[in-house]
Amino acid sequence: MTVRTRVAPSPTGDPHVGTAYVALINLCFARKHGGQFILRVEDTDRTRSTQQSEGAILESLRWLGMSWDEGPDIGGPHGPYRQSERGESYQEHVAQLLAQGNAFKCFCTAERLEEMRVAQRAAHQPPHYDGHCLTLTAQEVTEKEIAGIPSVVRLKVPSEGACVFDDVLRGRIEIEWKTVDMQVLLKSDGFPTYHLANVVDDHMMEITHVIRGEEWISSAPKHLLLYRYFGWNPPQLCHLPLLRNPDKSKLSKRKNPTSILYYREQGYPAEALLHFLGSLIDARNDDQALIGHGHSTRERTRLLLEYFSAHCELERISVGGPVFDIPKLRWLSGQWIRRQAPSEFLQSLDEWGYAWPRAISPQQREHVARIAMERIEVLSDFGPLVEFLAEAPDVSRHDMALEKLSEAQVHAGLQGAIEALVPLDGASWNQAAIGEALKKSAASMGFTLKDVVRAFYIAVTGKPTSLPLFDGMEILGKEESLRRFEIALERLH
Ligand code: GLU
Numbered sequence: 001m002t003v004r005t006r007v008a009p010s011p012t013g014d015p016h017v018g019t020a021y022v023a024l025i026n027l028c029f030a031r032k033h034g035g036q037f038i039l040r041v042e043d044t045d046r047t048r049s050t051q052q053s054e055g056a057i058l059e060s061l062r063w064l065g066m067s068w069d070e071g072p073d074i075g076g077p078h079g080p081y082r083q084s085e086r087g088e089s090y091q092e093h094v095a096q097l098l099a100q101g102n103a104f105k106c107f108c109t110a111e112r113l114e115e116m117r118v119a120q121r122a123a124h125q126p127p128h129y130d131g132h133c134l135t136l137t138a139q140e141v142t143e144k145e146i147a148g149i150p151s152v153v154r155l156k157v158p159s160e161g162a163c164v165f166d167d168v169l170r171g172r173i174e175i176e177w178k179t180v181d182m183q184v185l186l187k188s189d190g191f192p193t194y195h196l197a198n199v200v201d202d203h204m205m206e207i208t209h210v211i212r213g214e215e216w217i218s219s220a221p222k223h224l225l226l227y228r229y230f231g232w233n234p235p236q237l238c239h240l241p242l243l244r245n246p247d248k249s250k251l252s253k254r255k256n257p258t259s260i261l262y263y264r265e266q267g268y269p270a271e272a273l274l275h276f277l278g279s280l281i282d283a284r285n286d287d288q289a290l291i292g293h294g295h296s297t298r299e300r301t302r303l304l305l306e307y308f309s310a311h312c313e314l315e316r317i318s319v320g321g322p323v324f325d326i327p328k329l330r331w332l333s334g335q336w337i338r339r340q341a342p343s344e345f346l347q348s349l350d351e352w353g354y355a356w357p358r359a360i361s362p363q364q365r366e367h368v369a370r371i372a373m374e375r376i377e378v379l380s381d382f383g384p385l386v387e388f389l390a391e392a393p394d395v396s397r398h399d400m401a402l403e404k405l406s407e408a409q410v411h412a413g414l415q416g417a418i419e420a421l422v423p424l425d426g427a428s429w430n431q432a433a434i435g436e437a438l439k440k441s442a443a444s445m446g447f448t449l450k451d452v453v454r455a456f457y458i459a460v461t462g463k464p465t466s467l468p469l470f471d472g473m474e475i476l477g478k479e480e481s482l483r484r485f486e487i488a489l490e491r492l493h
Contacts, residue, residue: 001208002034002035002206002208003030003034003035003208004030004035004036004037004038004205004207004208004209005026005027005029005030005035005036005038005207005208005209005211006026006037006038006040007019007027007039007040007061008041008042008198008201008212009023009039009041009042009057010041010042010044010045010048010049010194011041011042011049011054011057012050013048014053014258014259014260014261014262015057015059015060015061015259015260015261016259016260017243017251017258017259017260017263017277017324018213018242018243018258019057019061019260020061020066020260021240021243021280021281021322022211022212022213022240023039023061023066024066024274024277024308025211025240025281025312025314025317026211027068028281028308028309028312029211030069031305031312032310036070037068038068038069038070038071038078038081038205038207039058039068039072040071041054041072041081041082041083041084042083042197043082043083044083044084044191044193044197045194046084046189046191054072056261060260060261060264063260063264063270064260064270064274064277065274065297065298065300065301065302065304065305070205078204078205078206083192083197083201086197086201087191087192089200089201089204090192091186093200094153094185094192094196096230097153097155097230098153100229101156102155102156103153103155103156103185103229104133104134104156105133105136105141105144105145105151105153105154106132106133106151106154107136107149107150107151108129108133113129116129116130126179128181128182129181129182131182133154134156150188151188152184152185152187152188153184153185153186154182154183154184155182155183155184155185155222155225157177157222158177158225159177159178160177160178161176161177162174162175162176163177163180163221163224163225165220165221165224165237166236167220167238167239168211168237168314168315169240169314169315169319170239170319173217173220175218175221177221180221180222195219195222195223195226199226199227202235203227203230203232208235209235209236210235210236210237210238211238211240211314212238212239213239213240213242214239214240214242214319216239217239220237220239241318241319241320241321242321243322243324244321244322244323244324245323246323246324246325248321248323256324260273266378266380267352267378267380268330268333268379269336269337269348270301271297271300271301271304271336272329272332272333272335272336273329273333274304274305275287275290275332275336276328276332278290278307278308279328280322281312281317281322282308282311282313282316283322284316285307285311287335290304291332291335291336291339295344297348300336330377331377334376337373337378337379338373338374340373342366342369342370342373343366345373346366346369349369349382354379354382354383357387357389357390357391358390359390360386360390360475367474367475368389371467371468371471371472372385372467385467386467388460388461388462388466388472389472389475389476392483392487393460393461393462393463393484395458395462395487397491397492399458400458400459400488400491400492402451402452402454402455405447405451407492409445409452410452410455410492411489411492412445413441413445413447413452413455414456414459414485414488415489416441416442416444416445417438417442417456417485418482420437420438421438421478422482424478426478429474429477429478432470434470434473434474434481435470438453438456453469455488456485458488459484459485459488460472460473460476460481460484
């Protein structure tokens with residue numbers, strides 16, 4: 001048997017990190033077993049599905065380094081891979097179910113269904129179809145059809161017993177049939193619902209393992225019933241734990257950004273996000289050992305995927321619910337950024353769309369990159385960190401207040417710094433010479449550079465921490481650095 005897995009996103013919004021997580025497991029599991037991984041677009045919800053969303057989902061997964069063996073963009077032997085293009089197949093299968101008596105037409109109006117729901121709510125019953133049209137005779141059905149009354153097709157569900165199935169992660173699961181709704185399979189617009197399309201396609205596409213989020217467990221009985229009615233062997237089911245917020249609630253936009261686009265826009269390298277998703281699947285990966293292989297993003301993501309595939313074992317996934325821990329993701333991001341050579345980092349910035357301020361000349365950029373990449377976690381930290389190189393900060397007297405030194409001492413410190421810097425000639429204006437001069441001048445006043453450096457930082461960069469100060473001053477140049485010390489001094493008057 002060739003293992004065939006799939007990810008089946010619905011293109012109804014921004015590409016979700018949960019989709020990437022599910023895609024990654026499916027991809028790695030297929031690779032581990034020498035199988036195939038399929039991407040199928042489940043766009044049966046015609047009002048909510050958009051091409052733009054589909055494009056963004058595919059593009060995001062590609063950005064993360066993932067690829068698929070069959071999909072809407074590359075085709076394959078089981079296409080089309082977009083459900084909106086597979087309508088005929090669903091119609092045929094529904095006709096088969098109707099002919100076998102495993103499904104029935106339902107003519108209930110929206111008003112009737114609403115009344116039914118209200119009554120069920122009042123009686124504290126879970127919402128479910130009450131079987132009103134289940135007993136219509138063939139003649140009644142024909143009459144209603146001739147009268148042009150719109151209908152849907154619903155699944156017939158056993159009234160007794162339970163659906164028992166094995167989940168790869170969770171073992172035996174038992175769900176009583178009486179809790180399973182008579183699911184709509186075909187809507188009145190002729191489009192299938194998720195349940196029908198999903199089962200028909202998984203079978204037609206020869207999917208052997210359905211690995212998906214745990215929110216689909218309660219749908220499994222409907223799906224297994226369909227397999228039984230069609231006389232097909234069901235695939236193995238594996239319901240993954242949902243990603244969680246740190247408070248263990250379901251990952252939601254309200255508490256954490258969930259769109260892959262967000263992380264890309266913030267400047268998380270693709271390899272960092274991929275690495276992070278891989279660590280959610282298997283927390284036993286050695287993060288340090290994983291960081292730093294490969295000379296380009298493409299090579300790095302490929303090596304990570306290779307590693308995750310080789311180590312992919314569904315049984316090792318903890319059902320506890322992996323926490324989407326942003327501090328860890330930021331940490332990984334910083335680690336991956338620091339593994340780049342400065343020239344590569346410059347290229348990442350460029351690809352990410354960073355626009356250099358004109359004041360930082362192309363010759364200075366590598367120096368700026370080299371020192372800045374040590375101090376950022378995501379690419380969007382870069383701009384704020386280096387902006388002082390382009391624009392003098394607006395400092396206040398208050399900003400320069402220090403814990404250990406009086407205002408008079410700060411004043412003397414700045415004055416002393418200026419006096420120590422002025423004699424440096426242009427050629428020796430480099431970070432080592434600047435550092436030396438500032439240290440000496442502080443010592444001559446009876447305090448250490450450490451005591452006063454915060455005020456220097458404020459004067460030059462506007463912030464208490466920033467790029468290494470001496471490097472910053474080297475890049476700014478002598479004239480501009482001195483000007484900033486002088487402005488700071490004036491503000492103290
Ligand atoms: N279209 C479903 C989703 O968006 C797929 C669920 C499944 O994998 O069966 O999650």
